Amino acid sequence: MQKKTVNAVVVSAAHDVRCESREIEWQEHQVLVRVERGGICGSDIHYYQHGRAGMSVLKAPMVLGHEFVGIVDQAPAQSGLQPGQRVAINPSQPCQQCAFCLEGKQNLCRSMRFMGSAQFYPHVNGGFAEYVAVNPVQCVPFAATSDPKIIAFAEPLAVCIHAVRQAGDLTGKRVLVTGAGPIGCLVIAAALASGATEVMATDISERCRDLAQQMGASLTADPRDGDVTQGWTENGGAFDVCFEASGASAAVASAVSFTRPGGIIVQLGMGAPEVNYPVGPLLVKEVQLRGSFRFTGEFTTAVRWLESGKINPLPLLSAEIAMTEAVSALELAADKERAAKVQLVF
Incomplete structure (x- = not known):
């Protein structure tokens, strides 16, 4: 010793x-x-x-x-x-x-x-x-x-790569990230690096929305802006995959309406201990809800992605x-x- x-x-x-x-x-x-x-x-x-x-x-x-x-x-x-x-x-x-x-x-x-x-x-x-x-x-x-x-x-990116892998193959998928803090922004980058065609993001902070765009989001919106988000609910939902990275009650619940029938929600934001969750729409649309917690071998993957410049x-x-x-x-x-x-x- x-x-x-x-x-x-x-x-x-x-x-x-x-x-x-x-x-x-x-x-x-x-x-x-x-x-x-x-x-x-x-x-x-x-x-x-x-x-x-x-x-x-x-x-x-x-x-x-x-x-x-x-x-x-x-x-x-x-x-x-x-x-x-x-x-x-x-x-x-x-x-x-x-x-x-x-x-x-x-x-x-x-x-x-x-x-x-x-x-x-x-x-x-x-x-x-x-x-x-x-x-x-x-x-x-x-x-x-x-x-x-x-x-x-590497550690926060590993969390995000694990979340992206929880969603399965993102090739050609349209993705929404709710919550554009450091984790949400790294999810944006990881999703794009994993083949997503388009990634959008929401956050109530203008500063966070600006960072989301710098990290690759094609469009960002304040979730309180109904003129934008209302369109995301048409025809059952606009996105193949939604990564909920804020943990805020309203964001957790809204992910169901934004996700298309048969789509996937990955929950990695930890905020509100309890949420009034829209179970009915989740079931009717057969949306899959998947949790994501920390990482396994993705830590080494994160180091390699950062080392190679795959993500900045x-x-x-x-x-x-x-x-x-x-x-x-x-x-x-x-x-x-x-x-x-x-x-x-x-």
Whole structure:
């Protein structure tokens, strides 16, 4: 067992986030990674604002962050990793023993130890620290010529690639994305990269609609604009596939009316705990409703897409802020009229 004292971004309770010194430990079979940068996710913001993210409630201080990249500092010889090598870190740590893991559905593992999550106690510390210890399998090397600020989008892009795969073959399909935050915008790009003919998007924020167009949406609309959305309900619905990425009650319900008979809705936005859902139209139109949660092998796919330039996420990068200013970074990331994705630099 080896130990090292590092600075980390730690959340202890709602509105109690500090950059403080902590001791980390790692074993011979683990990899020590010097973190370069990490993206702030909605769950990080929820822990900061509310001391919880959904049903995961803070019971002790925890290091935030699960979207990060770094440089290998130390690695076991049998890992195939070399000091100085740049890696993206997959924050998923499934048990690899349960029925879901053995079926290749590690994202559904009931014992998942996800970095930067308070789901279990003791909590699983995240990657917003100068150094982190991870397992070799979590490290996905990428080319030294790739920009780390681009590869740091691997985790949210993996979520979106998984959602796109949940919808099946998108070749030639007409797609709607409701909610054009970072996830919705990356879904737009992933859908187009997967063969969709046309992708449209809705969001109540003009700023988000502008970003959606930069990420490839052919048309964007305010969902409250009936002049536009009414036309999407004619003849049973206009879209082959709808990705609901907002989680807002109205958006979740409206997806049924926008989706054509026999179409597919992929729900990946997590917002309202309860929704008055139009079950009748869903059944009559035989619309398939599919959930989408995190990812499995799509993390490596995301790294490769970003590495090759298949998707350019940089329109979504609003700011790069030093880890010592983590509170200011979280405040900015929470303001959707000012920022999409904010990255901490270590």
